[in-house]
Amino acid sequence: MRTQDSAFDCDIKLCNSMCCRNCAVLTRDEVSELISKVREEYALELDPCKYFRPAKGEHGIYYAMKMIKGRCIFLNKENRCRIYKCRPALCELYPVIDVDAVDENCPIVAKLPREKIESLKRQYAEKIDEMIQEEEKFLFI
Numbered sequence: 001m002r003t004q005d006s007a008f009d010c011d012i013k014l015c016n017s018m019c020c021r022n023c024a025v026l027t028r029d030e031v032s033e034l035i036s037k038v039r040e041e042y043a044l045e046l047d048p049c050k051y052f053r054p055a056k057g058e059h060g061i062y063y064a065m066k067m068i069k070g071r072c073i074f075l076n077k078e079n080r081c082r083i084y085k086c087r088p089a090l091c092e093l094y095p096v097i098d099v100d101a102v103d104e105n106c107p108i109v110a111k112l113p114r115e116k117i118e119s120l121k122r123q124y125a126e127k128i129d130e131m132i133q134e135e136e137k138f139l140f141i
């Protein structure tokens, strides 16, 4: 989600924050980091069992942010992220969804200059966990 990033000028009334309807998958270390950042930034203690769901890949166990009725558990009623300042890198880099792919359904894609999208793709390649990048699919356990 980019609704609080003035550089992107998202209109959530138009897109309904659709980028927060796919659960990002994180490593155990990324979850720990997120929990400690949220504690520091929002004085909020996240219970991992309440907010994350384990998923098995070919190379290990990962954690997906839980979804409620098709929405990320951190999305509030106004379609805004409750942990925006600490959101995972995959959320920050949206609408890039892979090293060479964007989500064409996101309305901001048509407005972003090509150089910005290429820059986001490079950041994605740098930030995405190598193990997660190698996984073909995840099975919730």
Ligand code: SF4
Binding pocket: 001, 019, 020, 021, 022, 024, 065, 072, 073, 074, 075, 076, 080, 081, 082, 083, 084, 087, 088, 091
């Ligand atoms: S963590 Fe925040 S930005 Fe990421 S999907 Fe959930 S609500 Fe959206």
Ligand code: SF4
Binding pocket: 001, 002, 003, 010, 011, 012, 015, 016, 017, 018, 019, 020, 094, 095, 106, 107, 108
């Ligand atoms: S990144 Fe796309 S889908 Fe997400 S809030 Fe912005 S315009 Fe909407």
